[in-house]
Amino acid sequence: MNAAASSSATDTTAVTNGEARDAATGLLRPARDPAQVLRAARRIVVKVGSSLVTNEGRGLDAEAIGQWSRQLAALVRDGREVIMVSSGAIAEGMKRLGWATRPKELHELQAAAAVGQMGLAQMYETQLRAQGVGSAQVLLTHADLADRERYLNARSTLLTLLSLGVVPVINENDTVVNDEIKFGDNDTLGALVANLVEADVLVILTDQRGLYTADPRKDPAAAFVHVARAGDPRLEAMAGGAGSRVGTGGMITKVLAARRAAGSGASTVIAWGREPDVLLRLAGGEPIGTCLVADAPKLQARKRWMTSQLQLRGAVTVDDGAVDKLVREGKSLLPVGMVAVEGDFHRGDVIAVLAADGREVARGLANYAAAEARLLCRRPSADIERLLGYAAEPEMIHRDNLVVTAA
Template sequence: MSPSFPLLGARRIVVKIGSSLVTDEGRGVDAVAIADWCRQLSALAEDGIEALIVSSGAIAEGMKRLGWRTRPKEVHALQAAAAVGQMGLAQIYETSLRALGRASAQVLLTHADLSDRERYLNARSTLLTLLAHRVLPVINENDTVVNDEIKFGDNDTLGALVTNLIEADCLVILTDQRGLYNADPRKNPTAELITHAQAGDPELARMAGGAGSSLGRGGMLTKVLAAERAAGSGASTVIAYGREPNVLVRLARGEAIGSALHAAVPKLAARKRWMADHLQLKGRVVVDAGAARALLGGGCSLLPVGVREVAGDFHRGDVIAILDTAGIELARGLANYAAAEARLLMGRASQDIEGLIGYVAEPELIHRDNLVLLQTEMAAP
């Protein structure tokens, strides 16, 4: 991807849309605007770009439907508004995408889903499966049942977490501002738009001080922090005005719109560094020569049939080492099964998994997307 235009060449993106945009400043779900964003995402899909939407607006839409003019402070009232508003929000997205011949799915997540190792893998597998079937996931926080996210959370952060979860190339945050300014443009008419900067630069947080609208919980500061979080996995972030005509299509063509906050480390390098530097290895597996050659050949997952030994007490989602029979560490990856299950599965074909442990999480012990090579060739015998 071009360092100047983060979306140019991107194959997978996360688009976060703020409450004020989705609900037309609180007047209710803006079906026309949502239909237009869906049209743009459908056009990107035709060009081979996978997209996920992180959509705010459930609480704001619920407030409108319930006739509430100000955002309540009581958690139970916020949860009630989210429950009511989520119905209308999901309906509009589904209707808009179906009219374009696109399938959609509603996915409700909490931060806990992305911090627990097993739930993290489950969420990742679900979202990647939806994308593989050309389904456009519409993601929101599960505000109806979780207290923390309503009180302190924001969908900018969720957008960054989802970006990291699925290894997206870019996070696009659509907002009611043109981008990030060096001062508050609502108070300072001489404020200048920041067109390019490096995500994580401490100066950006100073520029972004101040709260957002009364409808949402995130201001520009949460967007800057989200960009820093997304950069941890090598993804750059664009903050742009959501009502800019054809904004997503134009960004994908390389047009400079809004503020581009660039990741310092490319996506692949960031993931490799995280895996390679993971010091808290929970276990290891020893693989036979055939499995070792397949792994080092590139692009292959580790199947149970190639495993000869399992050591340690790891759980699903833990980082484990992959060794050859000479004891050389070939790779590291996220385990799809716990150590006790892996011991039952080692040396067996993938079609035997359900009969051996009663269920199938994945056909692989470690999927290629969750595996990083530490060696590039076989050791001499």
Template sequence: MTRSVVADAGRIVVKVGSALVTNDGRGLDHARLARWAEEIAALSRLGKEVVLVSSGAIAEGVKRLGWSKRPHALNELQAAAAVGQMGLVEAYERGFKAHGLQTAQVLLTHADLANRERYLNARTTLRTLLGFKVIPIINENDTVTTDEIKVGDNDTLGALVANLIEADVLVILTDQRGLYTADPRKHPDARFVDEAVAGDPSLEAMAGGAGTGIGTGGMLTKILAAKRAARSGAHTVIASGREDKVLERLAAGEAIGSQLLAKKEPLAARRQWLADHLQVRGSLVLDAGAVRALSVQGKSLLPIGVVEVRGEFRRGEVVGCIDSNGQDIARGLVNYGSEEARRILRKPSSEIAAILGYQDEPELIHRDNLALL
């Protein structure tokens, strides 16, 4: 790797982890937050548009509420997030103001990204803010999310935001140098990965679990985030936030950390939105012929290729398409609800009207409404 992809990027999503904005989980480290504001301001002066995804709200809330440790109960985590978000945004606002930059707080949930209208609204808002040279500071809206509907970690959120605004690069800053072939703390012979292709299955095998008890994301979440960001053509850089002026040096082209390149053509915006669904209403189990028709031939999904319908869903909702081994194949907008789908599975499309008494579409999912995974 001779040149960082950040150098030529016009639009960048920067994700900063908990370990880089807190005092070992004991509230915010204001000096570090000021540092990130300074570095992002330097990128802004270069003409780059930057969106910041920052952790730290819950840790700050725990400190402000006088708790000795991070709670486990959902309602207490939500309370900590609500209290801590005030301090996080206040600190960032102060830091960016010192460099003449305005900031905006944007709290997102999975529902904002799963609903087509809200997805487009969020996209428009972020693009408008960037057009006004405002730095959006994004976090998951932990105050209202539950385990069933949450994005789960800010690495994934960073990738979703990269797709949302069609960023050129996702920079994930962590307390590790980057990606190794194995955990270097346990395997001294582990080799550093300076460059690879995002989505390469071997990368997931290399990744271990979370390195600290402060945040929720380990190296695996970063690998998967890079894979997700690559769907919209965004490259990913995983680098140490302990490096001096890391963002400015990356912008200057210096090779720092692990660079995971997006090789595939970006998905069309509609398919990208479909692929970004972290939760789906149900799933359709496909036979081998249907899997081949979707993944190799690019065809629509017909009822005859479905062997099982799982879950409950309505017409127009997003469902998963899986093979007999449970492997994700695609996601798409279904033309029939689960009850109707069960009645017409394994049947040719010519029999839909006779079975249901009507026919909306000959396909269960049209190819234009399918996103391969």
């Protein structure tokens, strides 16, 4: 609807301070069409909570996991890349150990996670294999995603699995973490994974229909939030409440996860996990649950972040041919075009790309550390493995991780 439309009984949009807001919820309306965002999504992260996976703590729900696996497999066959972030290890461990209530002691939580993780991985492997799709277990901690080298290693592994048509099944490594079990949640992990692999969409499946402006059990005037802009501060005020006795999250963790995912351009859908064919219908653009749309697509969001980096870790000087390839043709930076390296940067750092006269023409994420880059100057990509003993990527900076800054 036109943002300038007058407010009327049938109008769903109001304009405040030049921004369109939904008249019923007061939330910012996204500039991007949510249906188009969902239909165009090629890389999708799906997070499902403990209460759904374990049928409210009664043990792994084979039927539900089978239904999600069928949909995941269909998405893979459709050319999509999908990752499942699944809670449920501690809850399944509790069931197997005969514990009716979630323990408070750290060592007991870790023991439950160790027991339950066996069954959780086996269940997904069995159900996905029945659909003709391979799976891989990946256990992560927040520390893995905070350390540069571990972050890049995890990213490389996940992207390789996706390229092979395998569905990674990710859970937090509750057996070895400490404060994450008490304070962490897999909604946040889902958002971090979406950031890690630069997903288009994060789908959070929950036991609720989606987000309301208030608790509908207490406020009969509560309105359902169909669509809003991720990161709108009013969303956090609307969300609240603690998690179930099985899980640790609530609606607030999902809203915060959506804000985090939007930082890398991923939109988020919060939907009821038992909605029939929910993943397939969402992929078709059907408006199910609450869609919190990122204000910029993933490529634009990443490049916006790179251009905002004030403290570059180093630079590479390139020849005129490389400048032309980068600026005019939108190509990646190959080692053969580099003539000099400055600084002491690491793999994954943002570095500048300089022309021979010293002006910055681009910046991007380095695939190799400074010491390695110096060895690669003027060398063809085919020599990387011989010179370094390994070959992470054929490019020094891939075009998807590079933004041209020259006028």
